[in-house]
Amino acid sequence: MLNLSAFQICDLSRARKPLTVVLCPIVVLYCCLYVRYISSTIRRHHMNEDGISAETVYARYPEYKNKVDYQNRLSEIFERFPWMERKRFTPNQLVQRSLKSTPEEQRNTTIVFVHNQKAGGSTIKACLKQIVAQEKTFSRCYGVFDGNGPGKIMNEIDTHHGHRKCYVGESTFGICDDFDNPTCSYFTMLRDPYERIISSYEYCKTAIDPLCAAGEASDMTLKEWALQQGSYFYRQLLFRPTEICTSTETQRQLLAQFNDPDGHNSTELSSLPCWYRHKVLLEGALSDLNKIDLLAYIIENLENWFGVVGITEDFPTSLKFFQLTYGLPFYDLCSKMIMMTTNYETENTDQLNNTKDSLIHKLKLELESDNQVRNALYYDVQIYKKIKEIFYKQKEFLPQSLEHRSSGS
Numbered sequence: 001m002l003n004l005s006a007f008q009i010c011d012l013s014r015a016r017k018p019l020t021v022v023l024c025p026i027v028v029l030y031c032c033l034y035v036r037y038i039s040s041t042i043r044r045h046h047m048n049e050d051g052i053s054a055e056t057v058y059a060r061y062p063e064y065k066n067k068v069d070y071q072n073r074l075s076e077i078f079e080r081f082p083w084m085e086r087k088r089f090t091p092n093q094l095v096q097r098s099l100k101s102t103p104e105e106q107r108n109t110t111i112v113f114v115h116n117q118k119a120g121g122s123t124i125k126a127c128l129k130q131i132v133a134q135e136k137t138f139s140r141c142y143g144v145f146d147g148n149g150p151g152k153i154m155n156e157i158d159t160h161h162g163h164r165k166c167y168v169g170e171s172t173f174g175i176c177d178d179f180d181n182p183t184c185s186y187f188t189m190l191r192d193p194y195e196r197i198i199s200s201y202e203y204c205k206t207a208i209d210p211l212c213a214a215g216e217a218s219d220m221t222l223k224e225w226a227l228q229q230g231s232y233f234y235r236q237l238l239f240r241p242t243e244i245c246t247s248t249e250t251q252r253q254l255l256a257q258f259n260d261p262d263g264h265n266s267t268e269l270s271s272l273p274c275w276y277r278h279k280v281l282l283e284g285a286l287s288d289l290n291k292i293d294l295l296a297y298i299i300e301n302l303e304n305w306f307g308v309v310g311i312t313e314d315f316p317t318s319l320k321f322f323q324l325t326y327g328l329p330f331y332d333l334c335s336k337m338i339m340m341t342t343n344y345e346t347e348n349t350d351q352l353n354n355t356k357d358s359l360i361h362k363l364k365l366e367l368e369s370d371n372q373v374r375n376a377l378y379y380d381v382q383i384y385k386k387i388k389e390i391f392y393k394q395k396e397f398l399p400q401s402l403e404h405r406s407s408g409s
Contacts, residue, residue, distance in 0.1 A: 052299060052382055052385045052386050052389065053299060053300075054296040054297075054299050054300040055296075057292060057295050057296050057299055057382055058292060058296065060292070061288075061289060061292055070293055070296065073289070073290070073293050074293055074294075074297055077286075077290055077293065077294065080285070081238075081285075083174060083177070083240035084238050084240075084294065086174070086176075086177065086301065086305055087177050088176040088177050088179070088182070088184055089176055089184065089185070089186060089304060089305045089306075089307075090109065090183055090184060090185035090186075090307045091303065091304045091305075091307070092303050092304070092306055092307055092308060092309070092390065092394070093307060093308075093325060094308060094321060094324065094325060094393075094394040094397050094398070095303055095390065095393045095394060095397070096303070097397060106326055106327040107137065107327070108183055109183040109184070109185050109307075109326065110165060110166070110167070110176075110179065110183065110184045110185065111165065111166050111167075111185055111187065111307075111326055112166075112167045112168075112172045112173075112175060112176060112184060112185065112186045112187070113125070113128070113141070113166075113167070113168040113169075113172065113186075113187055113188065114170075114172050114173045114186055114187070114188040114236060114306075115168060115169055115170045115172070115188075116170070116188060116189065116190055116191070116196070116232070116233045116236065117170055117200065117209075117211050117232075118191065118196045118199040118200045118203060118211075119189050119190055119191035119196050119312055120189040120191065120310075120312040120315060120318075121170075121189055123315075123334070123337055124168075124189055124322075125141070125168050126334075126337060127319075127330055127333060127334035127337060128141050128166060128168065129141070130333050130334060130337075131328050131329060131330070131333060131334075132166070134329070134333065135328060135329070137165060137328070138165030138166050139165075140166070141165075141166035141167065141168045142166065142167050142168070143167075143168055143169045144167050144168070144169035144171045144172045144175060170210075170211075170236065170275070171236075171239060171274060171275075172186070173186060173236050173237055173239055173240075174239055174240035175240075177240070178240075185307035185308075185325075185326075186305055186306050186307060187306060187307055187308045187309065187310070187322060187325070187326075188306060188309055188310070189309075189310040189311065189312060189315075189318060190233065190309065190310070190311055190312070190383075190384055190387050191311070191312040191313075191384075192313070192364075192384060193231070193233075193377045193380040193381050193384055194364040194367050194368060194377065194381075195360055195364060196232075197222075197225065197226045197229060197367065197377065198222065198360055198363050198364065198367075199360075200212075200217075200225075200229065201217050201220075201222050201225045201226075202217075203217075204217035204225075205217045205218045206218075210273040210274070210275065211273070211275075213272065213273045213276075214228065214262070214272055214273055214275075214276040215228050215262070222363060222366075222367070223367070223370060223372070223373060226367060226373045226376060226377065227372060227373065227376050228262070229376075230279065230376045230377070231376065231377055231378065231379035231380040231381075231383075232275070232380065233380050233383055233384075234294075234295065234298070234379035234380050234383060235275065235278055235279055235282060236275075237298050237305075237383075238278075238282065238294060238298075239275075239278055257284065257285075258280055258281065258283070258284025258285065260280050264280075291379070295379050295382060295383075298383060299382065299383070299386050302383070302386050302387065302390060303390055306390075307325055307326075308321045308322055308324075308325040308326075308394065309321075309387050309390050309391055309394070310322065310391070311387065311388060311391050314391070316331065316335050317395065317398070318391075319331040319334055319335055320398060321391075321394050321398070324398070324399070
């Protein structure tokens with residue numbers, strides 16, 4: 001009997017064997033539980049294979065692990081740059097189950113999409129437009145980006161106090177601290193940092209975009225581009241447009257204290273994109289230890305800062321997470337929507353014969369083998385590892401009714 005499968009036992013039960021009538025439901029239940037256990041184990045493997053915490057980011061600086069010193073150093077940083085300390089956000093409710101929102105709370109939540117460019121964000125913004133058109137729950141999503149400028153952002157803060165339903169853009173992180181809406185929730189999509197750099201490099205060879213405005217990608221090597229862009233998302237999380245994006249004399253004087261590695265003077269810097277001015281400020285004002293302290297601070301708080309996170313390598317599941325968190329039809333409306341704006345052109349004939357994926361893989365290996373590039377992207381790589389951990393923790397709590405739904409249902 002022990003050699004029989006669950007199905008064979010159930011077949012025997014049809015022959016009215018008393019023992020198998022009892023065993024059949026028990027064995028089937030066992031099999032179901034076993035399948036769920038295996039699935040959970042696989043997910044936990046994904047979640048822990050790149051395990052990262054605030055402590056592990058100090059691997060390069062083992063002499064600075066003392067927690068008391070870390071907190072003191074953070075306090076000093078926040079005294080100099082108070083906008084870096086985040087005070088208003090909605091924690092990840094898929095992971096912290098005790099904080100689950102009611103439908104009414106979902107309707108009253110201000111959602112803020114932090115657009116990490118070349119990581120699926122254009123698709124999310126297009127999806128939000130469809131949701132706006134269908135749901136009528138809010139009139140539009142308001143952009144917060146370089147072209148919008150701090151003046152418009154300040155006007156939005158003064159006039160509406162953040163009670164709009166939706167904000168999107170690359171400069172959005174931190175605006176919840178300016179608003180008086182207590183239910184302000186950030187969400188984002190991330191991509192492997194090396195793949196994102198490759199994509200942005202190809203994109204910026206032809207695009208007109210603030211992301212591309214600090215240098216001519218077509219005149220740079222991929223390595224030079226990676227070093228100039230650096231850990232872009234890390235800097236986004238230390239950003240606040242109303243503090244950084246101004247072109248006032250105070251800001252020019254602040255930037256004038258530091259040397260731009262690309263040689264722009266303070267007047268030239270005032271015309272460059274906000275993200276680049278922010279980079280010059282951070283590079284000049286913060287020591288290497290300060291940067292690691294801030295990375296540890298970010299790693300500690302990602303699960304609290306972001307109401308939900310997604311990753312491009314599992315885009316459909318990411319949409320399901322967004323739908324479950326905000327009660328909006330991200331997956332139902334947008335599961336078949338993928339926007340590709342990068343043209344992978346190259347003069348190398350061998351590369352032309354490769355698929356896009358194999359080309360990205362080859363270029364990624366080249367970047368990963370370069371010590372300068374690894375150092376430049378180190379912060380974003382650590383953040384991405386933590387975001388992946390959170391993503392797989394979210395997956396543990398995805399209802400089966402949504403987990404197994406296909407885009408055609």
